[in-house]
Amino acid sequence: ILNVEQSPQSLHVQEGDSTNFTCSFPSSNFYALHWYRWETAKSPEALFVMTLNGDEKKKGRISATLNTKEGYSYLYIKGSQPEDSATYLCAFVSGNTGKLIFGQGTTLQVKP
Amino acid sequence: DTEVTQTPKHLVMGMTNKKSLKCEQHMGHRAMYWYKQKAKKPPELMFVYSYEKLSINESVPSRFSPECPNSSLLNLHLHALQPEDSALYLCASSQQGTGPYEQYFGPGTRLTVT
Numbered sequence: 001i002l003n004v005e006q007s008p009q010s011l012h013v014q015e016g017d018s019t020n021f022t023c024s025f026p027s028s029n030f031y032a033l034h035w036y037r038w039e040t041a042k043s044p045e046a047l048f049v050m051t052l053n054g055d056e057k058k059k060g061r062i063s064a065t066l067n068t069k070e071g072y073s074y075l076y077i078k079g080s081q082p083e084d085s086a087t088y089l090c091a092f093v094s095g096n097t098g099k100l101i102f103g104q105g106t107t108l109q110v111k112p
Numbered sequence: 113d114t115e116v117t118q119t120p121k122h123l124v125m126g127m128t129n130k131k132s133l134k135c136e137q138h139m140g141h142r143a144m145y146w147y148k149q150k151a152k153k154p155p156e157l158m159f160v161y162s163y164e165k166l167s168i169n170e171s172v173p174s175r176f177s178p179e180c181p182n183s184s185l186l187n188l189h190l191h192a193l194q195p196e197d198s199a200l201y202l203c204a205s206s207q208q209g210t211g212p213y214e215q216y217f218g219p220g221t222r223l224t225v226t
Contacts, residue, residue, distance in 0.1 A: 032212045043116065044155075044202070046214035089154060098143060098209040099168060102154035 002026055004092045006103035013080050014111055020076045021106040023090030027071035032093040034100060035064055035075055039086040047075075047088075080110040118203050118218035126226055127193060133221045135186040135203030141216070143209035144186040146178060147202040149220070155202055161186060162209030193225045 005024045013019050025033065035047040048057040053068040061078045077084055087107045091100035116137045125131050135144065143162045147155035160168035161180040169178075175197075177189040186203055200222050204215040 034214065036217075041219075043217040043219045046216070049212050049214050051212045093212075096210045097168070098160055098162070098206070098211075099157055100155075100215065102156075104154050 002092065002094055002101050004090065004101050004103040006088075006090055006106050008106060009104065010107040010109070012109045012111065015080060015082060017080050017110075018076065018078045019080055019108065020074050021088055021108075023073045023075070023092075023103055025071050025073070025090070025092040025103075026094065027069060029094045030068045030071075030092075031096050033066055033068075033073050034091040034093070035073070036089045036091065037086045038089060038105070044089065077108070080108070082110045082112050084108060085110045116203055116205055116216050116218035118201075118221050120221060121219070122222045122224075124224045124226060125190065125193065127195070129193075130189070130191045132190065133188040133201055133203075133223075135188075135205075135218055136184055137205040137216065138184055139205065139216065140183075141205035141207055142183060143206045143213075144180060145204040145206075145215065146186070146188055147204065149200040149202060159188075160209055167209055190223075193223075195225050198223055198225045 033050045036044040038044040048064045050066040055066040063076045066073045087105040089105045091102045119134045146158040149155040158172045159178045164180045179187040200220045202220045203218040206213040206215045
């Protein structure tokens with residue numbers, strides 16, 4: 001069974017704080033690592049798809065890094081805003097199967 | 113149009129009922145997916161269709177029957193469900209079933225089996 005773990009499970013920060021979460025995944029047979037943001041009552045939204053060791057991707061105040069050799073990815077949010085409040089899910093793809101295995105998610109609450 | 117639509121939003125059905133969930137996308141994507149999400153758990157893959165053919169079935173019980181009538185539509189036919197099948201059912205699509213392509217998700221159908 002392939003295990004994808006995210007930490008922390010939940011996080012409460014003040015507006016303006018920077019924060020980061022971790023996604024751990026198996027380091028063997030790696031194909032891709034996805035990050036999604038899921039706001040309450042909305043559809044999960046893709047943030048990044050990362051494939052190469054050492055990859056760094058950025059979208060606005062959100063960025064992600066990837067280490068496939070040790071099996072982890074970090075998601076960073078700079079200057080958190082209340083609208084960043086959501087559950088952030090990572091998903092591991094083993095081999096070129098198209099099959100996403102999701103972690104449990106990190107729920108972020110940003111207080112104004 | 114980068115939207116995946118799902119109908120209905122909510123569904124309550126008895127264990128002897130037959131119902132269907134519908135998913136639609138008009139992005140020209142050739143892969144479509146069904147996921148099941150129970151409360152406080154991550155989405156779990158059920159089925160993948162690639163070029164309108166079933167490519168992955170994650171050992172889902174036969175009371176769930178997927179159908180892909182064309183490249184834009186994906187159905188999930190439900191029959192003789194159990195209360196433990198109550199969950200959020202998410203549909204997604206991607207450019208292709210293999211390759212590093214992001215998936216676009218619908219808002220889900222909240223299913224309650226009584």
